[in-house]
Amino acid sequence: MRLAATTLCEDAGVTALPETLTQDLHGLYRHLHAHPELSMQESATATLIEERMSALGWATFRCGGTGVVAVLENGPGPVVGFRADTDGLPVREATGLDYASTATGTLADGSRVPVMHACGHDTHITAAIGAASLLVDSRAAWRGTVVMVFQPGEETAAGARAMLADGLWDRAPRPEVMYAQHLSNELTGTIRLSSGPAMAMADALEVTVHGTGGHASRPADTIDPVLLASHMVVRLQGIVSREVPAQEAAVVSVATIHAGLKENIIPAEAVFTLNVRSLDQGVRERVLAAVRRVLSAEAAASGAPEPEVRELYTFPLLTNDPDETARVTEVLGAALGEERVGPRPAQMGSEDFGALPDALGIPGVYWFFGGLPQEVLDAPEPTPSNHSPHFAPVLEPTLSTAVTAAYEVIRSRLA
Numbered sequence: 001m002r003l004a005a006t007t008l009c010e011d012a013g014v015t016a017l018p019e020t021l022t023q024d025l026h027g028l029y030r031h032l033h034a035h036p037e038l039s040m041q042e043s044a045t046a047t048l049i050e051e052r053m054s055a056l057g058w059a060t061f062r063c064g065g066t067g068v069v070a071v072l073e074n075g076p077g078p079v080v081g082f083r084a085d086t087d088g089l090p091v092r093e094a095t096g097l098d099y100a101s102t103a104t105g106t107l108a109d110g111s112r113v114p115v116m117h118a119c120g121h122d123t124h125i126t127a128a129i130g131a132a133s134l135l136v137d138s139r140a141a142w143r144g145t146v147v148m149v150f151q152p153g154e155e156t157a158a159g160a161r162a163m164l165a166d167g168l169w170d171r172a173p174r175p176e177v178m179y180a181q182h183l184s185n186e187l188t189g190t191i192r193l194s195s196g197p198a199m200a201m202a203d204a205l206e207v208t209v210h211g212t213g214g215h216a217s218r219p220a221d222t223i224d225p226v227l228l229a230s231h232m233v234v235r236l237q238g239i240v241s242r243e244v245p246a247q248e249a250a251v252v253s254v255a256t257i258h259a260g261l262k263e264n265i266i267p268a269e270a271v272f273t274l275n276v277r278s279l280d281q282g283v284r285e286r287v288l289a290a291v292r293r294v295l296s297a298e299a300a301a302s303g304a305p306e307p308e309v310r311e312l313y314t315f316p317l318l319t320n321d322p323d324e325t326a327r328v329t330e331v332l333g334a335a336l337g338e339e340r341v342g343p344r345p346a347q348m349g350s351e352d353f354g355a356l357p358d359a360l361g362i363p364g365v366y367w368f369f370g371g372l373p374q375e376v377l378d379a380p381e382p383t384p385s386n387h388s389p390h391f392a393p394v395l396e397p398t399l400s401t402a403v404t405a406a407y408e409v410i411r412s413r414l415a
């Protein structure tokens with residue numbers, strides 16, 4: 001027998017949860033929103049998650065520092081995994097909400113920064129706890145095990161790796177399928193998901209260009225790293241347009257560049273960072289090889305030494321298993337209304353969720369739920385996106401949709 005934990009209120013087109021749960025989740029969300037923590041520093045958030053999940057009767061343990069794993073065993077049956085990421089961002093909130101964050105944190109370089117849940121990970125935690133509550137309430141109607149992974153450090157690609165390195169899949173029951181969801185700046189109450197590649201691989205590199213410094217009036221006595229770095233930046237832009245087949249997707253962006261201190265001194269070095277995105281391993285390798293070739297050859301062309309290239313981070317490809325995506329789309333359509341669920345093209349943004357199912361070789365599916373009302377989408381100003389200081393999701397029907405989606409999809413795989 002199947003318990004219907006959620007019902008559709010047709011007038012409002014809104015998914016209704018039990019009123020006490022809704023009120024509780026709204027309070028939880030506002031608290032999380034006002035108390036964001038930086039990547040891999042989510043201590044208070046982890047403690048709160050442990051308290052909430054323990055109170056619901058889930059067994060919890062810490063994994064990967066500030067990661068929390070919660071397990072609900074309910075007899076023999078399938079093991080289903082669900083992941084919610086927990087970190088905030090170094091952004092000064094400018095939403096004007098009465099529960100806006102005034103929190104601060106310290107980055108790895110020691111700088112003190114404002115912190116905001118600007119990517120909506122507070123909605124992910126809230127929705128996972130809401131779904132956990134519904135799973136407990138309906139436990140007489142299903143059999144199996146649910147593993148909820150509250151993952152830290154998504155924004156820095158450190159969290160999934162840290163949990164895996166800390167023995168996540170040796171310590172938790174191993175799921176046969178895994179799901180995750182993310183808030184987007186699309187219409188609240190809607191869900192969008194890709195089939196196949198969903199989020200790009202990312203490689204971030206820091207390049208240090210070595211020259212020979214000297215007086216700006218005597219450039220012939222120098223090897224000018226500013227001119228050399230400029231050639232590199234321009235030449236790198238030829239990779240996607242000239243070396244990647246037009247049917248394939250790739251991005252090469254140079255987003256920072258620093259050199260020199262004074263207008264009459266040619267510096268000894270220049271440093272820039274670049275970001276490479278791709279949806280295919282072959283394309284990725286081709287682009288990265290081309291980047292290194294261009295950097296070496298441009299340095300040689302200037303008579304400069306080989307530049308130093310440091311890898312800052314790597315995000316894996318996030319692939320939505322096509323069969324499981326089709327099934328999830330049906331489940332979501334039945335639960336929320338087919339008109340509220342639709343396809344989405346692959347994004348060149350990145351996400352480390354894929355590392356968790358990939359480590360077990362199991363299918364994963366990751367979907368986006370919208371958070372903005374129609375009037376914000378229709379406004380003449382650009383729509384605030386994730387990571388914007390103005391990104392302010394409305395509570396409803398955003399949260400009820402996310403709770404329902406998580407619960408219904410997990411529930412659909414249990415016995």
Ligand SMILES: [Zn+2]
Pocket residue numbers: 119155386387
């Ligand atoms: Zn983000």
Ligand SMILES: [Zn+2]
Pocket residue numbers: 119120121154182
């Ligand atoms: Zn995010």
